[in-house]
Amino acid sequence: MATVLSVSGSPSASSRTGLLLPHLDRRLTAQGHRAAPLGVRAVPAEALLGADVRRPDIVRVAELFARADGVVVGTPVHKASYSGVLEALLDLLPQDALAGKTVLPLATGGTTAHVLAIDYALRAVLNSMGAAHVVQGRFTLDREITVHDDGALTLASHADEALARAVDRFRPRSGRSPRCRRRVEPSGAGAVVSSVTGLHP
Template sequence: MATILSVSGSPSATSRTARLLRHLDQRPTAQGHEVIPFDVRDVPAEALLGADFRHPAIVQATALVAQADGVVVGTPVYKAAYSGLLKSLLDLLPQYALTGKTILPLATGGSTAHVLAIDYALRPVLSSMGATHIVPGWFTLDKDITAGDDGTLAVAPGAAEALAQITDQFSAAVGGRTTVLAATG
């Protein structure tokens, strides 16, 4: 069906954000989509901070975005905005890298005071990159995500239900969007 790039903007390999994304990746996969996980923290810092557009990791990230029909963008919220790590990557992608893509913004944070970070911080930059189909995103409180030392993840029932619904809506939108694009192209 469709190719979905699942981007974690968390700087920590054990973060709730990254683990939540990898947990959610299973839903579109079960619906027949190919999901490619991408952790920005794996991109060398010198490439991101030095704005090295020619670095192989940046070239690869650009290619992954280009081949994706849909992109899930997950980030922890720091100081009422998305992570600086995610910002560094977005700054190095082509200006209109998200044109024609369906986007699902997701965020995690410690307080409901950060719930608007998706709409006031992340959504505008995604729109500026050409994304015209940004589905409703979701903010999940850190307290609703429990990560076990063995790699397991538990999400509070209310949050799990909402995330499943949002993810399924995104998956359907990506599937429908690729069908429309294929029919017109």
């Protein structure tokens, strides 16, 4: 059984990103993995902005990353970039925080104009932190996610199927060696556009 750290990089408690990740966590659990959710918004702002890596809050987060076999990173996209709170957290982690780990990047946004943010912004950061394998990311449009009054979430069928395929391709291995060589799936505009739910190049 692998431990998967599920990181929501949204600053909002009611964001689509924050609701989408538990939906995927249930899929991971059904596959026999152990999902460990982490909402960046739960980390005190003074810890994120203070840039003190010795603060207990930051040390605890770093330990969560260290214990994980794989990491799912979800973020809303605004102005073609991932969220500021996610960036603040990643900046405080050790440079090798993702060494030997399989990582699945996910993003949500209001327009396909932001689709390349996964490949040209978030993926680059994950690679720089030593990820052994970055699975091709998925971008889900806000309009494909319906949030009901009770907080339940429904996805458009094609979006749900696309995310299911991404989770199936995400195969963290328990006990992965931190010295594993990195393997990054081919990317580029064509690969990313084809990963947008409901779009085909």
